[in-house]
Amino acid sequence: MTLAVKAVGIRKSFGSHEVLKGLDLEVAYGEVLCILGPSGSGKSTFLRCINHLETPNGGYVWVDGAIMGYELSRGALEGLPVKRLRAQQSQLGMVFQHFNLFAHRTVLGNVIEGPMVVRGLSRAEAEARAMGLLEQVGMAAKASSYPSQLSGGQKQRVAIARALAMEPRVMLFDEPTSALDPELVGEVLEVMRNLARGGTTMIVVTHEIGFAREVADRVVVMIDGEIREMGVPTHVLSNPGDPRVRSFLSRVLA
Amino acid sequence: MHHSHSSSTSALSLADLPGPDVAIRPLHHPWRWISGGLVILLLAVIGRAFAVGQIQWTVVGEFLTAGVIITGFGWTLLISACALVLGVLLGFAFGIMRLSENPILRFAAWLYVWVFRGTPVLLQLLIWFNIALVFPRLYIPGLIDARMVDVVTPFVAAVLGLGVNEGSYLTEVVRGGISSVDKGQKEAAHTLGMTPGQTMRRIILPQTLRLILPVLGNSAIGMLKFSSLAATIAMGEMLNAAQRIYFINGAVIELLFVCAVWYLAGTTVLSIGQYYLERHFGRDGAAATRERRWFKGWARRPVAPGEA
Ligand SMILES: Nc1ncnc2c1ncn2[C@@H]1O[C@H](COP(=O)(O)OP(=O)(O)OP(=O)(O)O)[C@@H](O)[C@H]1O
Numbered sequence A: 001m002t003l004a005v006k007a008v009g010i011r012k013s014f015g016s017h018e019v020l021k022g023l024d025l026e027v028a029y030g031e032v033l034c035i036l037g038p039s040g041s042g043k044s045t046f047l048r049c050i051n052h053l054e055t056p057n058g059g060y061v062w063v064d065g066a067i068m069g070y071e072l073s074r075g076a077l078e079g080l081p082v083k084r085l086r087a088q089q090s091q092l093g094m095v096f097q098h099f100n101l102f103a104h105r106t107v108l109g110n111v112i113e114g115p116m117v118v119r120g121l122s123r124a125e126a127e128a129r130a131m132g133l134l135e136q137v138g139m140a141a142k143a144s145s146y147p148s149q150l151s152g153g154q155k156q157r158v159a160i161a162r163a164l165a166m167e168p169r170v171m172l173f174d175e176p177t178s179a180l181d182p183e184l185v186g187e188v189l190e191v192m193r194n195l196a197r198g199g200t201t202m203i204v205v206t207h208e209i210g211f212a213r214e215v216a217d218r219v220v221v222m223i224d225g226e227i228r229e230m231g232v233p234t235h236v237l238s239n240p241g242d243p244r245v246r247s248f249l250s251r252v253l254a
Numbered sequence B: 001m002h003h004s005h006s007s008s009t010s011a012l013s014l015a016d017l018p019g020p021d022v023a024i025r026p027l028h029h030p031w032r033w034i035s036g037g038l039v040i041l042l043l044a045v046i047g048r049a050f051a052v053g054q055i056q057w058t059v060v061g062e063f064l065t066a067g068v069i070i071t072g073f074g075w076t077l078l079i080s081a082c083a084l085v086l087g088v089l090l091g092f093a094f095g096i097m098r099l100s101e102n103p104i105l106r107f108a109a110w111l112y113v114w115v116f117r118g119t120p121v122l123l124q125l126l127i128w129f130n131i132a133l134v135f136p137r138l139y140i141p142g143l144i145d146a147r148m149v150d151v152v153t154p155f156v157a158a159v160l161g162l163g164v165n166e167g168s169y170l171t172e173v174v175r176g177g178i179s180s181v182d183k184g185q186k187e188a189a190h191t192l193g194m195t196p197g198q199t200m201r202r203i204i205l206p207q208t209l210r211l212i213l214p215v216l217g218n219s220a221i222g223m224l225k226f227s228s229l230a231a232t233i234a235m236g237e238m239l240n241a242a243q244r245i246y247f248i249n250g251a252v253i254e255l256l257f258v259c260a261v262w263y264l265a266g267t268t269v270l271s272i273g274q275y276y277l278e279r280h281f282g283r284d285g286a287a288a289t290r291e292r293r294w295f296k297g298w299a300r301r302p303v304a305p306g307e308a
């Protein structure tokens, strides 16, 4: 088992509000980890700290041999210049709840943006590979549409292709289906299921307990900025030890 | 209410309903004709008043294409174009600074807007024109060393005055445009590994530009007209040229009308250009510009982009 991500003692406060109270997490290559928990428990914040969209107030994240945003020098962590941080961030593909597609770019334009601008691929090469990814998420036919012309499920599949185009080591998903109409959830989960089957390392914040049970290798339950439960889905979901986890699960499983 | 209404119409029984070929007579709108007629009458009265008034229309026609006037109009166009370019550059520079994370940059941009939006543009023109009274020499080591009066000619003063003033308005417009591009797209760009500069250039500014294009159209039209203020600082643009002519020949109204014709021609061309420019940019799919009409451009402000 090779580690892909290791988060150590992550703390985050907004003002005087301590949202994350020192979280530790390890994710191995090829693993699918689902993060569950009630609204406001800090799941999104944790995910955003992992890829440094939010800078943690304490602790650090190690990804594939380097510490996000810092360099270890003489026993202390020295902040990295933005350019190097961005290079690290591109190793973590992020899929947002609200898609965040570039509104002025076509579907294809969205997917080739990162490879062309950040990795310096030629347009022809970036497009060829983007078409392959769009094929994979079932969106090749819409390559020249604009985001405003797509349904939510289609947007999210494009967003997944866009993140995959950077060939990230790990994919992060923040409630990728929560903004979708119920009948569109399935198509996005199907794409994610295929990714998991293909061996993609994934950290997924979700309210889809069914998906977690079926696809996750491990699940984590967060409550009030702490990890209360961690383990294989069958175990955590059926007989959690922590009483607050039990009451959370009984509510969402009801 | 509704119920009683429907029951009163149901007095028409099904058996009495006409066939599908029944003649249909749409409602007439007599008031449209009457009000339209009144307006035409009014316009005719005004037109006649000017036709028989103390205006020598032949003089208007004569000076419309006079060399001095055409040259003056050329200067008007040049001043407007240069000032608009300067204003746009300043607007983007300070608009981006306004949203900087650096509080000193933010403050500098705020100060710029405060000063130049808070004073009349005519006053600013006069100050630029007389700047040599404050700084007799312009001296930048290794670059330039000259008398200020030689540097700040009436043309330079006009471009600076109008451009810097316009920039203060556009700063606010650019700021609004940038902050209306939703923050999620910026975050998405960051997670792809794009630097702040790349994100600004490739993701934020193109969408900002589309949002502020209608405002830029208005700026261009406004600038063409405001350039006439430069007549007061001895800049030989069109109005100034017209004034110099009528001081000699006394045909005041005639020459002012000549100017009016040229300004109208200029603003009309700009309005048409604005229409096509917006239509062109609107085609790129951003929901914000989809149902634009040229006449809406006159009063338009940036609108929130469609959710993406
Ligand atoms: N940028 C911010 N500024 C201030 N407070 C924030 C910010 N982001 C999150 N919070 C607060 O941190 C807490 C955790 O938020 P977070 O979005 O991480 O929860 P979550 O578990 O993802 O919830 P949900 O299931 O509703 O998405 C909340 O109380 C929220 O109000």
Ligand SMILES: [Mg+2]
Binding pocket: A043, A044, A045, A174, A175
């Ligand atoms: Mg969340």
